[in-house]
Amino acid sequence: MEKSIAINExxxxxxxxxxxxxxxxxxxxxxxxKKDMKRWNNHSDLATLLSEKMKRRNDRPDFLMILID
Incomplete structure (x- = not known):
């Protein structure tokens, strides 16, 4: 009984x-x-922020569109 109480604790x-x-x-x-939003304070929403990140990484932007849809 004491063992089960200790295990539960x-x-x-x-x-x-x-x-x-x-x-x-x-x-x-x-x-x-929040830090990223401050860095790109001209972007009002998270979708544009993410697309900027994708462009910076030279990834395919259509991949992001699939995620947003």
Whole structure:
């Protein structure tokens, strides 16, 4: 009985840690997007921002159109 309680506590702690890491990861992504939006502040929406990134990488722009549709 005591072992199962200890295991449940450990699993709960693990879930909390992984949830915290997930939230931190999301924050990093959002900050990166925010920084990109500041860099290209003349672009009003995310689609034009992404197309600019694709052009800079010399990727095919029609690939982006497939993603947007």
């Amino acid at each position: 450990m699993m709960g702690r693990h879930k909390k840690e992984s949830w915290r890491n997930f939230i931190l990861h999301l924050k990093k992504i959002l900050l990166r997007i």
